[in-house]
Amino acid sequence: MKTVTIQLGTLTCPSCVLKIENAVKSLDGVEKESVKVLFNSSKAKFDFDGKKLSVEDAEKAITALGYEVKKSQVKAK
Numbered sequence: 001m002k003t004v005t006i007q008l009g010t011l012t013c014p015s016c017v018l019k020i021e022n023a024v025k026s027l028d029g030v031e032k033e034s035v036k037v038l039f040n041s042s043k044a045k046f047d048f049d050g051k052k053l054s055v056e057d058a059e060k061a062i063t064a065l066g067y068e069v070k071k072s073q074v075k076a077k
Helices: 014-025 055-064
Strands: 002-008 036-038 043-048 069-076
Touching: 002 055, 014 036, 014 043, 014 055, 043 055, 055 069
Parallel strands: none
Antiparallel strands: 002 043, 002 069, 036 043
């Protein structure tokens, strides 16, 4: 498993957090319990299986909702 932290554009409301969390949780390869989107810092963090999912796939799921992805940082777990 790997952990990714994605810096997002400014989140404007708590429902933004829920939309992003639900989109990321729906991706195959994401450890659902690990998904956290932090409203105040506009960051998404979660664990994923790099064999099933790429960071780019997660970024695309977020941008498809209309949110900006600024930077991603992946760490091996």
